[in-house]
Amino acid sequence: MKAERHVLITGGAGYIGSLLTSELLRNNYRVTVVDNLLFGGESLLGFLHHPNFHFAKADVTEPHKIKDVVRDHSASDNWPKPDAVVHLAAIVGFPACQAVGKQVAWKYNVEATKMVFEQASALGAERFVFSSTYSNYGLSPDGKPVTEESPLTPQSLYAETKIAAEQFLLAQKDAACSPLLFRFATLYGISPRTRFDLIINQFVLDAFTKRQLLIYQRGYSRSFIHVRDTVRGIMMGLEAPQPKIRGQIYNLGSDDGNYTKDQIVKLVLRRMPETEVEYKDLTFGGDMRDITVSFAKVKRELGFETTLNADDGIRDLLFALKTGLIRNPLDERYRNAQFIVQ
Numbered sequence: 001m002k003a004e005r006h007v008l009i010t011g012g013a014g015y016i017g018s019l020l021t022s023e024l025l026r027n028n029y030r031v032t033v034v035d036n037l038l039f040g041g042e043s044l045l046g047f048l049h050h051p052n053f054h055f056a057k058a059d060v061t062e063p064h065k066i067k068d069v070v071r072d073h074s075a076s077d078n079w080p081k082p083d084a085v086v087h088l089a090a091i092v093g094f095p096a097c098q099a100v101g102k103q104v105a106w107k108y109n110v111e112a113t114k115m116v117f118e119q120a121s122a123l124g125a126e127r128f129v130f131s132s133t134y135s136n137y138g139l140s141p142d143g144k145p146v147t148e149e150s151p152l153t154p155q156s157l158y159a160e161t162k163i164a165a166e167q168f169l170l171a172q173k174d175a176a177c178s179p180l181l182f183r184f185a186t187l188y189g190i191s192p193r194t195r196f197d198l199i200i201n202q203f204v205l206d207a208f209t210k211r212q213l214l215i216y217q218r219g220y221s222r223s224f225i226h227v228r229d230t231v232r233g234i235m236m237g238l239e240a241p242q243p244k245i246r247g248q249i250y251n252l253g254s255d256d257g258n259y260t261k262d263q264i265v266k267l268v269l270r271r272m273p274e275t276e277v278e279y280k281d282l283t284f285g286g287d288m289r290d291i292t293v294s295f296a297k298v299k300r301e302l303g304f305e306t307t308l309n310a311d312d313g314i315r316d317l318l319f320a321l322k323t324g325l326i327r328n329p330l331d332e333r334y335r336n337a338q339f340i341v342q
């Protein structure tokens with residue numbers, strides 16, 4: 001069957017992007033991935049011979065790159081221009097942004113977003129899906145679950161860059177290309193580029209390799225979503241009617257994905273009971289978010305509900321580690337920064 005729709009993904013070799021690529025191809029989309037391969041490109045090798053897949057190695061912080069990629073490929077293979085752009089490329093996470101510093105983080109996460117959006121518009125794309133984060137809320141002022149209307153109190157450079165990019169995009173809501181902003185919960189689970197610098201994945205890795213967990217602020221709540229559900233949410237955003245998405249912000253996750261760290265530890269212990277757990281309640285200048293998130297809007301407006309829970313993710317991670325599907329999980333390709341801040 002001939003593919004009707006064409007999606008261009010920046011950062012398509014990454015944790016979310018590589019799984020999104022696979023799902024879009026399975027659903028008969030054409031997919032162009034633009035990625036500068038900060039963590040390698042093995043995640044894309046399985047798609048290389050697919051007739052609906054195209055890869056271009058390019059850095060989206062450089063001018064015109066998206067336009068160049070689309071022009072070259074439509075000239076050589078007669079591909080149509082993309083109907084939608086999913087912009088995932090970024091310096092991802094608080095530790096990675098701290099490591100590169102404000103200037104570089106701003107260039108990658110804010111300036112590049114503006115340039116990619118402007119090129120998407122110029123190419124005639126109808127929608128632009130932006131990957132933001134619930135880190136933008138920082139904290140809940142009244143202890144209640146935060147909604148898309150709650151004030152933003154960023155606690156990190158990473159969140160500051162995402163908020164600045166959001167503000168630019170929200171100001172473009174009357175452009176021909178509709179911006180759609182997802183604030184993802186923290187992801188977990190297996191993808192072609194699994195990351196082990198995310199809380200649930202890291203807990204499973206530590207329990208498996210060290211038989212030990214060191215937990216800070218055990219009672220703190222965070223919000224989590226499986227990487228496969230995230231991909232489903234993005235695909236719903238690509239297919240939803242325009243009025244549902246134009247200039248809209250959606251928290252992406254589910255109310256039952258709000259867990260305390262202690263609840264996650266209990267789930268890990270159920271599968272690896274021999275793990276020793278040490279708790280510390282020190283304030284260590286790290287990421288002190290303690291927050292629950294409301295996902296009522298995405299459920300009401302897009303009909304989005306999650307299909308997987310933290311235990312599903314833990315089971316699959318453990319399977320990949322035990323069987324050796326992931327042979328050397330400590331390799332730096334599985335993390336965006338050398339340390340994780342819980």
Ligand SMILES: NC(=O)c1ccc[n+]([C@@H]2O[C@H](COP(=O)([O-])OP(=O)(O)OC[C@H]3O[C@@H](n4cnc5c(N)ncnc54)[C@H](O)[C@@H]3O)[C@@H](O)[C@H]2O)c1
Nearest residue numbers: 011014015016035036037038059060089090131133184187
């Ligand atoms: N994983 C999470 O828990 C989470 C939560 C909230 C938001 N997000 C957002 O989702 C997006 C994807 O996250 P991920 O976990 O898949 O991250 P990832 O680091 O696995 O993927 C990012 C990809 O972007 C590429 N990239 C980075 N800068 C680039 C550039 N200048 N040009 C071209 N390619 C570039 C990298 O090579 C990498 O393949 C990010 O924007 C992130 O901020 C992720």
